[in-house]
Amino acid sequence: xxxxxxxxxxxxxxxxxxxxxxxxxxxxxxxxxxxxxxxxxxxxxxxxxxxxxxxxxxxxxxxxxxxxxxxxxxxxxxxxxxxxxxxxxxxxxxxxxxxxxx
Numbered sequence: 252x253x254x255x256x257x258x259x260x261x262x263x264x265x266x267x268x269x270x271x272x273x274x275x276x277x278x279x280x281x282x283x284x285x286x287x288x289x290x291x292x293x294x295x296x297x298x299x300x301x302x303x304x305x306x307x308x309x310x311x312x313x314x315x316x317x318x319x320x321x322x323x324x325x326x327x328x329x330x331x332x333x334x335x336x337x338x339x340x341x342x343x344x345x346x347x348x349x350x351x352x353x
Contacts, residue, residue: 313330313332
């Protein structure tokens with residue numbers, strides 16, 4: 252697994268330097284829209300009924316206000332709109348980096 256060697260909040264972006272030398276930059280708006288939380292993505296009960304995941308998809312002006320590493324596998328971000336659930340695994344963040352629009 253590739254891990255972050257450095258994580259910094261620079262202006263309105265999160266910058267991550269990975270142990271393989273790659274660098275990733277994410278805006279708060281992008282990370283908020285990609286939150287892997289049940290509130291954002293929804294979740295299904297045992298009968299397949301979907302709950303949640305029907306909220307907004309765009310978060311103009313939302314910034315990351317704080318972050319913390321969770322164990323050796325994820326980062327939890329605090330956003331300016333009060334959202335702070337959803338664990339962004341390192342693998343998920345790397346996949347997000349390759350799918351970011353230019």
